[in-house]
Amino acid sequence: MVEGAISVVSVLLNYYTEQKQEDPEAPVISKYALGKDYHYVLKDRLSKLLSYIQSELTPCEGRIFTDSAPLLEKALARNAGLGWIGKHTLLIHPKMGSFLFIGELVLDIELNYDDPFGNNLCGSCTRCMDSCPTGAIIAPAILDANRCISYLTIETKEAVPESLTGSLSNRLVGCDICQQVCPWNGKALQNKVLEFQPKSELLQMTAEEWKKIDKPGYKRLFKGSAVDRAGFNRIKKTLGHLFSSS
Ligand code: SF4
Ligand code: SF4
Numbered sequence: 001m002v003e004g005a006i007s008v009v010s011v012l013l014n015y016y017t018e019q020k021q022e023d024p025e026a027p028v029i030s031k032y033a034l035g036k037d038y039h040y041v042l043k044d045r046l047s048k049l050l051s052y053i054q055s056e057l058t059p060c061e062g063r064i065f066t067d068s069a070p071l072l073e074k075a076l077a078r079n080a081g082l083g084w085i086g087k088h089t090l091l092i093h094p095k096m097g098s099f100l101f102i103g104e105l106v107l108d109i110e111l112n113y114d115d116p117f118g119n120n121l122c123g124s125c126t127r128c129m130d131s132c133p134t135g136a137i138i139a140p141a142i143l144d145a146n147r148c149i150s151y152l153t154i155e156t157k158e159a160v161p162e163s164l165t166g167s168l169s170n171r172l173v174g175c176d177i178c179q180q181v182c183p184w185n186g187k188a189l190q191n192k193v194l195e196f197q198p199k200s201e202l203l204q205m206t207a208e209e210w211k212k213i214d215k216p217g218y219k220r221l222f223k224g225s226a227v228d229r230a231g232f233n234r235i236k237k238t239l240g241h242l243f244s245s246s
Contacts, residue, residue, distance in 0.1 A: 001071075002063045004108035010073075010080035011049075012091075013042055015196055016099035016188040025207040027242050029227065030150070030174025031099060034203075035196035037226040042066040042103040050105055058109060066103035073102040081114035084121060087140040088128035088178035094121065097185035099176075121184070128178035133169045137178065149175035153238050154230050165241040172210075172238055173227050211243055 015032050032038065046064040054060060065071050074091045078084060083093040090098045122140070129137045136147035145151040149171045152160045160168070169177065179185055202221055213221075218232045227235070 001069055002106040002108070004061065005106045006109060007107045007111045007113075008076050008080070009049075009105040009107065009111070010077045010082060011042075011046065011103045011105075012077065012082055012093060012096065012100045013038070013045070013103065013193065014096050014100055014189065014191045015193070016097065016185070016191055017196065017198070018190050019198055019203060021203050021205070023204075023206040025170075026205055027172035027207070027210050027239060028170055028175075029172055029202065030176050032101070033173050033225060033227045034198035035193070036224050037228070038101045038196075039066055039068060039226070040224075041193065041195045042101055043068075046103050046105055053105075053107075060107050060109040062105050062107040064103070064105060066101065071104060073104065076104060077102050079116045081117050084117050084119060085141055086120075086128065086182065086184070087122050087126065088137060088182065089141050089143045090179065092121070092182070092184045094184070095187075097188040098179050098182060099185060099188055099191075125183065127181040127183070131177055131181045133167045133175075133177060134164055149177075153234070159237065160241055165244075168238070168241055170242055172235065172242065173230060210239060213239070 015038065017031055017034060019034070021028065043064055043066060046066065050062050050064060067073065074085050077091050083091045086092045086098060088098070091100060091102060092098045093100060129140070134147045134149060136144050138144050147164065149168055152164065153168070153171060153173055153175070169175065199221070215232050218235060222228045
């Protein structure tokens with residue numbers, strides 16, 4: 001994917017937020033999707049980092065990635081010493097937890113490399129596996145994507161299997177359950193990224209308003225958000241499952 005690639009610079013950006021949707025009955029939007037689309041936010045920052053390296057440090061060529069190509073981003077981050085891959089399959093940083101976006105600069109120069117993160121600090125904990133409402137974590141660090149609410153509400157074009165429509169735990173976009181129960185997120189800090197601040201209109205939406213949402217309303221609410229990638233029809237279908245099982 002990158003001519004002459006030699007090194008990877010792996011970076012993390014915290015997206016944890018304390019802010020919550022106000023109506024406890026409202027269909028839940030995952031934390032990562034409450035603000036502006038992270039692809040743009042990370043690409044912008046990585047692009048500045050690449051320009052800085054090129055102009056201030058050393059001539060080089062490189063390319064930016066963030067959840068935008070088939071790179072093994074979590075393994076790269078672990079190999080860069082940033083954390084370990086938890087039983088919920090996400091990267092955990094020992095101080096920041098797992099509410100993190102991962103990005104990379106792939107460069108054509110040699111660097112002074114960090115050591116891989118050698119430990120797995122999950123220990124005997126199985127909270128994420130025990131709490132997953134669909135049983136998607138079938139073994140430590142092995143996820144059956146076809147059962148994962150994140151995949152079912154965002155990625156797949158297929159309908160949610162009937163056997164799982166009653167297990168969506170009121171999740172409309174994504175699902176943070178395995179991260180919320182993880183003890184390593186107990187000290188996660190509020191992110192300071194202006195673009196990740198949620199629209200107050202989104203936080204204030206009631207369950208009744210979600211039931212009636214139309215395409216213009218959806219567009220207004222999610223303009224510039226990662227949720228726009230799921231599309232109105234996907235959102236409507238998921239809302240149908242959530243309200244029919246409540
Ligand atoms: S995101 Fe939700 S459904 Fe997917 S593995 Fe975690 S808890 Fe299970
Ligand atoms: S909940 Fe426990 S087992 Fe799961 S990722 Fe966190 S520390 Fe590891």
